[in-house]
Amino acid sequence: MWSGGSKPRIGFVPTMGYLHEGHASLMRQAAAENDITVLSIFVNPLQFGPNEDFETYPRNEQRDLSIAAENGVDLVFMPSVSEMYPRKVLTKVLVSDVTDRLCGASRPGHFDGVGTVVSKLFHLVQPDRAYFGMKDAQQVAVIQQMTDDLNFPVTIVPCPIVREPDGLALSSRNVYLNAEQRAQAVVLSSSLAKAREWMKDASLTPAALVNKVRAAISEAPLANIDYVEVLEYPALATPEAEAPFHRTQQRYILALAVKFGATRLIDNELFEPVEVNGNV
């Protein structure tokens, strides 16, 4: 909390609300590193496709405000759709290349909506630092690219994925899962754990890793794979499929999107470069 004096440092946590412990960890980190912590809650229609869950996306403003107050937030910005988009949207911020794959391919237009709304929020809040969870690793890559390309005076702070005790990554959409789906949804994080073991084999290729992960996910009968991809991070370029990973020079991301019924869950694991003679 800021108590006056020179220009305060502003930490910013942009969210779509229905806050969980993943968001709370971003708020606490922002509060620890800045004088003023701003939370935005805005379910952005621009980043939902026509057949996606904009209307039914879970909302609970009163609970959100309590969670914000308990986790060091000084100011909540909760605009209406008509305040954010008072007229036809004529200006868009478009990021190419890093938006071509993963959720960019599965959700056409999604990242155009993300780039545009994050630009608006950065201009309205004028933060020094903005905090994003690595569960949406591609979103972090897109926003970092946009911030660099357009010289936004904002430091992007990626924060670790927060998980349930059984490994399921926290998501506002987890509430959609029925009991059976919820039990099987652990297959995303357990497949990533297996992948960490498989990656210890220096001869493993991207194609082989993807095949093994697809097989592991398919052991859950309700799981319907949207994508399993391994890419260079943060450029999200495709590695050579049949050559072993360049583990000493390159960072990779293994990213999953899996549907359970109508509910689409995502998760990912980053593989940092390994020491030349060391293990992972």
Add this chain to the structure above:
Amino acid sequence: MWSGGSKPRIGFVPTMGYLHEGHASLMRQAAAENDITVLSIFVNPLQFGPNEDFETYPRNEQRDLSIAAENGVDLVFMPSVSEMYPRKVLTKVLVSDVTDRLCGASRPGHFDGVGTVVSKLFHLVQPDRAYFGMKDAQQVAVIQQMTDDLNFPVTIVPCPIVREPDGLALSSRNVYLNAEQRAQAVVLSSSLAKAREWMKDASLTPAALVNKVRAAISEAPLANIDYVEVLEYPALATPEAEAPFHRTQQRYILALAVKFGATRLIDNELFEPVEVNGNV
């Protein structure tokens, strides 16, 4: 000039250099209205088409720095192309609708480059006010739209066109004209002066005005018309061609682009709404 204390107000004049009295008038207005005046000089390759004059666009850095110093500029930002675009440009700021006509139609991609570079400059300079000449009236409309849509914390200040004694609007590209072209180039401003008279006829239609202006320009044998258009301002929507102007409710712009040899000149006149019982 700012002498310390609370946060200074920053006035910003973005230019492509080769400064003339039109730019100087923007600098003086910025200096009068702000604590610190920043001038940028950057010939932006992104807003030139492949067959346009990026390479040959006139440059004179030493003279520009003298003009800046004489007109109240505190700080000149003069980045290289590789500083502004250190790698492939993956992020673009695109404005639609207001970019469809006039120079947007004649110069495809031009306003994508303008929106992107102005976004970068606004983030780097972080001005309170930015000053733009109305000679590029469509550019002012595009930047105002972008600023509103993306909530840039910047006030856009449109400034009047500055002209030579014979009426020719000042432009860095006027230097390209030979003596004969320069003499005939006055036809742009003289046609706009005639249009002011014609607009006093309440029965005049947009189609009739355009025809009369085209005929007036064609009296100059070296003039090669790119466009003559009359539009609503600042939306740049097309009025009904064959109905009289709605002069009491609507603002209009008459915009011209005319080539003399390879040199393309633009000029325009804004018609403000008239009093219900009054004259123009």
